[in-house]
Amino acid sequence: MCVDPEIASAINVTDIEQKRVTVSWSNGQTQVVNSTLVYYKATDAEWTSVSPASQSTTTHIVPGLEPGTEYQFYVKTTSYGKASKSNIVTITTGKRLLRYDSIRYDTRCYFNMRSKANMSQLNLPHGTDN
Secondary structure, three states: OOOOOOOOOHHHHHOOOOOEEEEEEEOOOOOEEEEEEEEOOOOOOOOEEEEOOOOOOOOOEEEEOOOEEEEEEEEEEEEOOEEEEEEEEEEEOOOOOOOOOOOOOOOEEEEEEEOOOOOOOEEEEEEEEE
């Protein structure tokens, strides 16, 4: 008797970064012959399939994602001719951070000198620009 493979609905997407995520899942209690991680970028029309390095692997790092983009993930399994898929998990990758290659800032300090006679103020720079 063939039993549909059980993929636990416990598919997890963790370590969500700008350009990669880690996806993990469990194969339930059924002996799984083949697992395939499938994901979809919200702006694309097709799902992308990735086969893990080995069938005992239940964690996969997905590189090459776009920052600040919504993705959906699920795992498809087969066991002796029967197929099943996990629940679908939706995430958004981290947003791109602004990066400054060079920041110029002024480190001059000013000393205030006031004349006692007319209380006018004179600012004298001290230090250098970086």
